[in-house]
Amino acid sequence: MTTLKEFTYSKRFPNLPLIAAAFADQHPDLIPLAFGLPAKESFNLSLMEESSVVAIQKGGVKPLEYGGGNGPKMVAEWIKQRSLLRSVRAETNEILVTAGSSQAIDIATRTLTDPGDHVWVEGPSFFGAIRQFLLAETKLTSFPVDEDGIRVDLVEDKLKEARKNGRPMPKVLYVMPNYHNPTGVSLSLERRKKLAELAYEYNFYVLEDDAYVELSFTGEYVPSIYSFGPERVIYLSTFSKIVAPGIRMGWAVASEPLINKMRMLKSDGSTSVYVQEIVSQFLKTIDFDQHVDFLNSIYRSRMEAMVVAIEEAFDRDVSYIVPEGGFFLWLTFPQGTDTSMFMRQSLQKGVSYLDGAHFYLNADEKNHIRLGFTYCNEEEIKRGIERLAESYQEHKQKNFVLEGVKE
Template sequence: MNVRNAEYVFNRNIALKPVGRGAGAGKDSVNLSFGFPATELLPVEALSQAAVEALIPEGVNALHYTGGGGVAQVRNWQLNRLRKFGIAAEEENYIAVYGAGQGIELAARVLLNPGDIVWTEAPSFFNALDVFRHEGALISGLPMDEQGLDVDRVEELLRAAEASGGSLPKLIYVIPNFQNPTGRTLPPDRRQRLALLARAYNLFILEDDAYGELRYEGENLPSIYSFAPERVIYLTTFSKTLGPGLRLGTAIAPAGAAERIRVLTLNSPPTPFTLEIVGRLLQTYDYDGQISRLKACYRARRDFMAECVQAELGEKVTFSVPEGGFFLWLSFTEDISALDLARAGREHGVLVVPGEQFFTDHLAPAPFLRLCFSYCNEQEIARGVQALAAAYKQLVQPQRRII
């Protein structure tokens, strides 16, 4: 299976496909649907210079299967960088991957057999759900509250399964920082308890931390990996900070799982020339400065979108302002179809993602929409939210007349 390079949602009645600002609709449509970084903040000039420099010292080595010095440069830089999240890993634990998406796929292929049980947050990242389905796993979505995954419930279910002789999960998939789609963050005590449960019940945690660098308030929290490195596979990516087109991420795994992943990848690093470019870039580039620019921009866009949603939709929706990441998760107070609202929004010139796509059975228990605030500027965000409000009004008025 090839994990898709961008997020795609195909439904029997609607297809949302991100191919630019007017994706899937008119050329003037506002794309609040998919988690793209801001185009104007991608370090094009720095990467261009790094690409030129990559071929000067390494020459043809950068174009061979195993690459040149950049492979080790990226690895060493990343192992040092991840210490800020409590990750003390070694070379044997590191695997370069084609973005976090390939990391999910490789972890699933290594850990899962058809019929194995996977527990996820409900809602959860739909591309990951697709991967687990493809591997033949039985997926159960577990409840969340405003602080993320309900670890008390996880423990209750594990105890009940063990007591009854039932099947335990092989894997629990979690997005602890600024969860996609809800934006919620798992507190440190829940992270530690989840890690200890993985150790006690001999299961794995797949920790997807694609947004961990993009925290707008508060301090960095310790990773789940830091509490039980022998039971956790940790994923991160440069897609949100340097550019998704690089297709470059990192998996940190227990040595045994890491070795099995290398066998699947034929022990060959992804895109060696890309590693050469990024390795060269990271030697001199002010990466912390890049993170600061991204955080300042996205914090402002997050706050602006929250103000627009409150002004345009008011008590018709509830939502929490996330501490980081890319998304607002709207819950509509009226009993409407999020899928119908997404279609109506498209007709009004705004693209959004209906909440049902993020649940294991594709049936959300309440009408949810996910909005992305990272990609569009403030003028576009205002226009998009206004269009969504107009679509909502059009959708609910006929219902009220019938009642």
């Protein structure tokens, strides 16, 4: 038998921590606060089953054939109408249906950048987007996030400095304006307007990832960045948070010439025609506003339960901003804390979380964790936070003893 020679694989694989570590050492009673999973109650199984049957009964073999363009028109038309509520005005020829918003990020990145181009992101930022930008071999720069979102003043300073000194400008600035992953904060109206203004002035695109826009616990919405600069913004959203992540369907909105370029790079032709037909039937049948209200009532209650549990279980060591929507709460520990150091202990106690290092370009910010409050019920959240607090206190006490020994 011939011995296989060593093969040199692509160097594109990004040097990022593996999130699989959060699922290591599965506890039989694990409370999974690590990831943003929809509530089990959010899936309307009977209606989804009915929609699947109707898709075949009405469509025959057509949904099972190859598609072209955007596939069934109804999904794009629904996106067009629903987007108006979020101040996104677009025709169906300015909408690209994708296999989830992650594919939209990938296509947009490959359309707008070449290897070596600069992309600016929030710090912290969604690790999936960071991975896509690194796979595209772009150069990343991050800007801090506060209670009003990305520090646009620092972005403007950096742009002015780059122009003055002849340094490369960004081709793309990626931002998650509503209920940001991982911090849960939202970008202020003033900063949205300013970002659009800067995109025009300095000739870059804003990649506006609005995956959580429907999940508002207050019922209040701020106009999209897209509404202030449609010629320099690509607006992204998804059905993953509001219907089901397993259908893998999202979309991008941009000018028609740009959407046409993006479609050329969409290697799968059109997003699954069969799945689009199922979603079409689902959207025709369901009272969507009522469905979203139902989701928000569940998630608001679970978020509030998490806040109460944190207040009861932790001392003043931790801080956080109460999210007004979305999936996540960002817990900050004292400077010098490395939250990855008590992850294994937490898993052994039966709770998972995602340490903050996953969301930064470097490992300097180690004193944060992201907690998902949507999947577990209120009682599970309470027990999970208690287990997390126990792990942290044991870690803190151990470090205190070790520091004392050193002295």
